[in-house]
Amino acid sequence: MLDIMKPQSVAGHPLIIEGSGIIEAGKWSDVSHVQKLWKDRKVLIKKSPNSKFRYFDMKKNSGKFDFRHPVQEVQDSVASFLEQADKMLSEGADERMYLQETLSGHSEMAEEFASWKWELPIRISHACGWGLPDSNELFIGMQGAETPLHFDERENLFFQVRGQKEIVVFPFVDYVKLYPFPTTHPCDRQSMVGSPIEADLNAFPKFKDASGHYATLRAGDLLYLPYGWWHWLRNLDNMAISVSFWSTTPATDLSNGVPSEFSDHMLTRVRRNLESLVAQKFGPEHLDESMLKLQQIVRNKQDDPILKYVRELLAAVKIPPQKQDDFLLEIIDGRFGIDWNKYV
């Protein structure tokens, strides 16, 4: 039995555990296993005109952005998915497909679920003080299909079931170097840089100082992807399969008041909260102009009610006055007043 590391050596840093055997890879090495499992079901299939599968959520478009959908979503059978994918590859098309199905509510999977070795994800979650893994998603991607750079607000134990997938991860604190879309945009939590291997350094100059870590996941590997860590993934093999085990991190305990100093990790949450509060106060559809106005005011050392409001928020989280201007300029720099559709 694998020894569980002490929580302090796990929490906060990604790692790969080889040979954890949570899901029996042998059974899944033939994709017809999935076809049999889901023969009577339709599942979510995403189609992209290129190989990029940018995530978006229109419910989050509080900024009312004129947003061009980058991928098409359809409900289809696994058999039809496999057939269309074969055709695309044999015709040398640029188009790609990606099956991405949330596994809750799949009663036909009861037997399959029962065969998974839950002990390891449960023990890790418990040792790290997270909630139990409470949601799974299955990913089956065509060769070359790519998930652009983004982060999730959950702990993720990501198991590679079949084939190889390459990944690049960046720490949560690289937030401003990865130019996230505004929090009021359907692509909130997504980096405008998109692909770390073809980043536009003219548009995103701070990206060159971000610290990416590269790895190849092979069948049987378990990747721990901590809360907030940025990730980019690409399927090296056709019909590479992965399953995520997501757990929730408990909210920070502030019962003893706001700590005198925030960790860099917490400051990144502060950055996001600040942006959301500005959006709430001055209207989400005006976040862009509010941020650009704030930038001007700070640069010109002017006084204004918007700056007064933001300074109060920063003081409440104990950012000293002499650090507030840089903190603000850093969040705004390069992220507002641009043609976002260009980077979707």
Ligand SMILES: O=C(O)CCC(=O)C(=O)O
């Ligand atoms: O495997 C992929 O392409 C995306 C996985 C992912 O983003 C996740 O599990 O959070």
Ligand SMILES: [Fe+2]
């Ligand atoms: Fe993700």
